[in-house]
Amino acid sequence: MTLPAIRRVSGTALPLRGDDVDTDRIIPARFLVSITFEGLGAHAFEDDRLSLKAKGETHPLDDARFWGARILLVNRNFGCGSSREHAPQALFRGGIRAVVGESFSEIFFGNSVAIGLPCVTLSRDSVGELQTLVEGAPKSAFSLDLESGTLVAEGKTFSVSIPANAREAFLSGHWDGTSMLLDRFEAVEELAKRLPYVAGF
Amino acid sequence: MAATLLSKVWDLHSVRKLPTGQTQLFVGLHLVHEVTSPQAFEMLRARGWKVPFPSRTVATVDHIIPTLSLARPFADAQAEEMLTSLQRNCRDFGVPLYDLGSLEQGIVHVIGPEMGLTQPGMTIACGDSHTSTHGAFGALAFGIGTSQVRDVLASQCLAMDPMKLRRIDVTGRLAPGVYAKDVILAIIRTLGVKGGVGYAYEYGGEAVEHMSMDERMTLCNMSIEGGARAGYVNPDAVTFAYLKGRPAAPKGDAWERAVAWWSLMASDPDAAYDDRVTLDGAALEPHVTWGINPAQSASVTGRVPKAADAAPEARVQIAEALEYMGFAGGEAIAGTKIDVAFIGSCTNGRLSDLREAARVVKGRRVAKGVKALAVPGSNAVRLAAENEGLDAVFREAGFEWRGAGCSMCLAMNPDRLEGREVCASSSNRNFKGRQGSPTGRTLLMSPAMVAAAALAGEVTDVRQVLGDGR
Numbered sequence: 309m310t311l312p313a314i315r316r317v318s319g320t321a322l323p324l325r326g327d328d329v330d331t332d333r334i335i336p337a338r339f340l341v342s343i344t345f346e347g348l349g350a351h352a353f354e355d356d357r358l359s360l361k362a363k364g365e366t367h368p369l370d371d372a373r374f375w376g377a378r379i380l381l382v383n384r385n386f387g388c389g390s391s392r393e394h395a396p397q398a399l400f401r402g403g404i405r406a407v408v409g410e411s412f413s414e415i416f417f418g419n420s421v422a423i424g425l426p427c428v429t430l431s432r433d434s435v436g437e438l439q440t441l442v443e444g445a446p447k448s449a450f451s452l453d454l455e456s457g458t459l460v461a462e463g464k465t466f467s468v469s470i471p472a473n474a475r476e477a478f479l480s481g482h483w484d485g486t487s488m489l490l491d492r493f494e495a496v497e498e499l500a501k502r503l504p505y506v507a508g509f
Numbered sequence: 510m511a512a513t514l515l516s517k518v519w520d521l522h523s524v525r526k527l528p529t530g531q532t533q534l535f536v537g538l539h540l541v542h543e544v545t546s547p548q549a550f551e552m553l554r555a556r557g558w559k560v561p562f563p564s565r566t567v568a569t570v571d572h573i574i575p576t577l578s579l580a581r582p583f584a585d586a587q588a589e590e591m592l593t594s595l596q597r598n599c600r601d602f603g604v605p606l607y608d609l610g611s612l613e614q615g616i617v618h619v620i621g622p623e624m625g626l627t628q629p630g631m632t633i634a635c636g637d638s639h640t641s642t643h644g645a646f647g648a649l650a651f652g653i654g655t656s657q658v659r660d661v662l663a664s665q666c667l668a669m670d671p672m673k674l675r676r677i678d679v680t681g682r683l684a685p686g687v688y689a690k691d692v693i694l695a696i697i698r699t700l701g702v703k704g705g706v707g708y709a710y711e712y713g714g715e716a717v718e719h720m721s722m723d724e725r726m727t728l729c730n731m732s733i734e735g736g737a738r739a740g741y742v743n744p745d746a747v748t749f750a751y752l753k754g755r756p757a758a759p760k761g762d763a764w765e766r767a768v769a770w771w772s773l774m775a776s777d778p779d780a781a782y783d784d785r786v787t788l789d790g791a792a793l794e795p796h797v798t799w800g801i802n803p804a805q806s807a808s809v810t811g812r813v814p815k816a817a818d819a820a821p822e823a824r825v826q827i828a829e830a831l832e833y834m835g836f837a838g839g840e841a842i843a844g845t846k847i848d849v850a851f852i853g854s855c856t857n858g859r860l861s862d863l864r865e866a867a868r869v870v871k872g873r874r875v876a877k878g879v880k881a882l883a884v885p886g887s888n889a890v891r892l893a894a895e896n897e898g899l900d901a902v903f904r905e906a907g908f909e910w911r912g913a914g915c916s917m918c919l920a921m922n923p924d925r926l927e928g929r930e931v932c933a934s935s936s937n938r939n940f941k942g943r944q945g946s947p948t949g950r951t952l953l954m955s956p957a958m959v960a961a962a963a964l965a966g967e968v969t970d971v972r973q974v975l976g977d978g979r
Contacts, residue, residue: 326826326829327826328702328703328802328826330802330938330940332919332938332940332941332942332943333940333941333942336942336947337919337920337921337943337945338920338921338945340544340572340921341573341585341587341588341591341921342587342590342591343547343548343551343590343591343594344547344548344551345548345655354947355941355942355947356941358947359947359948384703385702385703385706385736388702388703388736388802389638389733389734389938389940390637390638390919390938391545391636391637391638391640391652391653391654391733392544392545392654393545393548393636393654393655393656394655396654411703411706413703413706413736414706414707414736414738415638415652415653415654415733415738418653418654418657419654419655419656419657422654422656422657423656471670472530473529473530473531473670474529476528476529476530477529480528480529482528482529484656485527485529485656485660485668486552486556486558486659486660486663486664488527488528488529488533488668489527489533489660489663489664489666489667489668490558490663490664492524492525493561493664495524495525496524496533496535496561496664496665496666497561499522499524499535500535500562500565500665503521503522503535503537504630504766504767504770505537505628505630505631505767505770506537506565508759508763509759509763509764509766509767509770
């Protein structure tokens with residue numbers, strides 16, 4: 309089954325500063341005690357939000373100026389730590405449709421591709437420029453185009469990077485990979501037979 | 510031509526090049542647990558897919574186990590629903606389940622090796638980032654997300670991008686009181702939490718060659734904390750000796766053929782690597798984390814850094830960590846007061862870990878006001894420890910002796926920190942809120958160091974405890 313292609317994500321953006329933001333922060337483990345992903349969106353960054361609130365500060369997710377944002381602006385090594393797909397699921401279910409950052413942990417990146425959430429990279433300076441832009445002007449219009457590999461923010465064009473395989477998966481609608489893996493199943497069975505440990509040595 | 514274990518195993522398991530450019534990789538062993546599988550099984554139902562290789566799939570329950578009482582139904586209704594759902598899914602799809610109450614139940618990364626399921630030359634996947642543990646056997650083992658769990662359940666395959674390989678040599682022999690945990694904390698401290706992104710790590714050198722399988726598992730377990738998706742040690746005589754006689758290990762003539770094949774899987778001596786790093790193992794001291802990611806650690810004789818002394822780029826992050834942890838910066842890490850001591854997890858919940866910790870606490874008492882938990886990584890570990898009387902040693906010292914599970918490593922069960930408690934922990938992550946309290950604080954260290962901290966009520970150099978007349 310081929311899914312709808314994902315070529316473009318447009319909307320406003322949400323700045324989330326910080327390096328090495330781990331998946332325990334994106335969605336604390338206690339919210340994983342469930343057999344569905346439903347309702348995760350409301351709990352994204354819950355502990356970070358509560359701790360800021362306690363100090364009288366506001367997390368960007370609780371800042372009404374950024375409500376409705378579809379593009380998340382993050383820094384280095386975003387999504388490190390646990391392999392929980394609940395992390396991109398929580399962001400996606402919270403309305404995020406693309407993440408723009410300096411770099412991503414590999415498992416987070418792969419999980420995001422698998423659920424149709426493109427993650428693209430930009431230099432530290434450019435991400436910082438965009439975060440500053442949005443903090444000053446939250447309604448700035450963003451448009452991410454995976455086909456041309458560009459992000460247009462308030463008329464200024466940035467060149468973004470995404471691994472060729474992931475870009476191809478989004479553009480071709482192959483981002484939900486199971487069907488593709490089942491396409492030549494006889495080849496899988498052939499290979500399994502050749503593996504000594506499957507055959508029992 | 511000389512080849513690495515990574516390239517040999519990768520090539521053997523490559524089914525084909527996919528239209529996206531990725532490689533379709535066959536998964537030789539798929540380990541399943543209750544947290545990351547329910548949505549995946551649901552997706553199989555929705556699409557009418559079956560599990561084509563149920564015999565290459567094994568499930569257990571670990572994350573949500575209440576280690577105090579295994580009575581059903583669990584007090585947490587959602588945890589109960591997760592276990593019920595796993596039982597139903599395994600039944601419906603023909604997947605073997607080592608269920609609650611079975612002798613084999615335990616943390617998925619502890620039971621795979623101890624049953625002999627984990628073997629050299631395999632590809633292994635599990636919906637858990639610490640799947641890298643199985644690399645200790647010379648397997649290529651990846652942590653995956655739920656959509657990929659669905660992929661593997663339905664097709665026994667993963668769509669993967671190639672990885673680069675970094676060889677990490679740990680030279681010399683570790684000093685007494687210094688463990689595999691200290692080696693991996695030192696590696697992550699040196700290379701950083703994203704140093705391994707895009708790489709698999711191959712660990713070797715004299716210190717690694719002399720490690721037991723338990724220690725190699727600790728080492729490989731935390732590869733992901735350094736950003737590496739997989740980490741492995743080439744299979745050798747230590748590996749084969751561990752596997753011999755395990756329930757799922759080959760028997761009779763097949764054993765000899767298996768050892769011959771496993772030996773061929775090891776990296777060739779003159780193989781080329783994308784990068785090489787060497788660490789002086791003999792010079793290592795016990796390590797303790799002071800921050801909110803596993804790279805933020807210091808030797809137990811060292812000091813917590815000051816943000817002002819750091820490179821400008823690192824200052825914000827260090828300041829954030831110090832604020833969260835309640836450190837001023839510049840103080841000695843030894844002497845940091847603790848409230849809780851946790852020995853367990855897939856990193857350090859094996860029999861040798863419990864033995865080392867028991868050696869430290871034997872005949873001594875946990876400091877007043879410290880809550881101390883010893884949680885075996887599996888039922889088999891628990892029974893073996895009880896046979897040796899380790900449970901009594903821990904209890905007499907004032908530890909609680911619990912049932913097998915993930916417990917306070919990530920607190921998906923009732924074992925949690927309260928408020929801003931500080932926990933000396935043998936687990937793998939010191940992230941903000943990791944141990945169940947949004948403001949709780951974690952100091953990662955070896956099980957022996959946790960034991961020493963439990964006795965002293967503060968971070969202390971285990972070498973001094975071990976040195977006083979034993």
